[in-house]
Amino acid sequence: MPNPRYAWGRPSSDVVMNGRNLTWVWVLAALTQGCASLPQPAPQRGLYMDLRKAVELSDDTGWVVDRVQLEANEEAALRSLCQVEPHARDDLDAWIGGQLALAGGPAEDIYRQTGDLDDAGESLTLERTRALLRHASASASEDCPFWLEPDPEFAGVEGDADRLVLLLETRGFGGVLLKEDDAILAAGGGARVLVGHGVGARLTLAVGGEVGGFGGLEDNEAGTRRIDATITAATPALLRFSSFGRIIDLELSPVWRFRPEADEPPTGVRVNAGYGFAALRTSAFMPYLVLWAGYEYQPADHASPEDHAVMLGSRVGVDLDP
Numbered sequence: 001m002p003n004p005r006y007a008w009g010r011p012s013s014d015v016v017m018n019g020r021n022l023t024w025v026w027v028l029a030a031l032t033q034g035c036a037s038l039p040q041p042a043p044q045r046g047l048y049m050d051l052r053k054a055v056e057l058s059d060d061t062g063w064v065v066d067r068v069q070l071e072a073n074e075e076a077a078l079r080s081l082c083q084v085e086p087h088a089r090d091d092l093d094a095w096i097g098g099q100l101a102l103a104g105g106p107a108e109d110i111y112r113q114t115g116d117l118d119d120a121g122e123s124l125t126l127e128r129t130r131a132l133l134r135h136a137s138a139s140a141s142e143d144c145p146f147w148l149e150p151d152p153e154f155a156g157v158e159g160d161a162d163r164l165v166l167l168l169e170t171r172g173f174g175g176v177l178l179k180e181d182d183a184i185l186a187a188g189g190g191a192r193v194l195v196g197h198g199v200g201a202r203l204t205l206a207v208g209g210e211v212g213g214f215g216g217l218e219d220n221e222a223g224t225r226r227i228d229a230t231i232t233a234a235t236p237a238l239l240r241f242s243s244f245g246r247i248i249d250l251e252l253s254p255v256w257r258f259r260p261e262a263d264e265p266p267t268g269v270r271v272n273a274g275y276g277f278a279a280l281r282t283s284a285f286m287p288y289l290v291l292w293a294g295y296e297y298q299p300a301d302h303a304s305p306e307d308h309a310v311m312l313g314s315r316v317g318v319d320l321d322p
């Protein structure tokens with residue numbers, strides 16, 4: 001097997017349209033990934049997704065020696081494989097062989113023909129996934145613990161399929177606040193909890209609550225800069241598309257900024273899209289990191305004019321399977 005891959009002003013209508021186009025790019029990218037071929041029986045599908053996620057994460061950190069990487073991933077692989085009947089593992093092995101043929105054949109042959117390892121990337125990942133399947137299967141009879149028995153409804157360990165999950169996150173961002181004729185530097189952050197459910201193999205729907213803060217550097221009447229900070233709350237609704245260890249998030253949230261001088265804050269809206277990575281699930285916890293871009297609109301009230309915020313930020317969280 002060959003060596004691995006090493007791998008400012010008010011927004012105009014054009015800006016709004018570009019933002020909408022960007023959102024559709026995220027959607028199309030997610031759907032494209034979601035259409036990747038998967039085995040149909042649930043146990044094989046869950047096992048394949050778990051094994052391939054382990055392989056792709058190892059690829060990201062540099063897969064050089066097969067023996068070393070297979071041994072490093074063996075325990076995570078057995079956690080899934082032990083819950084799948086031997087005949088279903090054999091069926092998955094055969095299915096991967098079929099996918100390898102569709103991908104153009106052995107990775108080494110493709111590499112020798114083209115001289116570009118990227119051209120052999122899908123074949124190489126399939127070969128490594130099959131190698132991990134065979135490596136774990138060889139030791140399953142001795143190493144599978146008694147509490148991990150074959151489950152005909154096994155849907156995988158790493159995904160959210162048919163699970164009720166909690167998403168526990170912290171978030172932070174920086175950006176630009178557009179208010180009247182001013183462009184103001186802004187920043188904020190917070191924490192949130194969402195309750196989600198896996199729909200199918202790749203989609204998670206979640207809703208929840210968020211509290212945090214939002215602040216911007218504004219000029220006061222004396223002509224000096226001051227931080228105008230508010231407490232914020234939101235109720236985000238999230239669509240998460242997962243492709244093995246990759247995550248694409250689309251989100252819509254009503255948002256409230258609480259000002260001391262305003263009795264009833266108006267309801268604003270925030271939309272954002274994010275891309276991130278999920279680590280292997282440890283016990284019930286699966287850590288993840290998402291980088292996101294968003295837009296927030298706040299209507300005017302008696303204490304403040306309307307404003308628009310363009311934000312870039314990150315979210316660090318865990319997917320908890322209670």
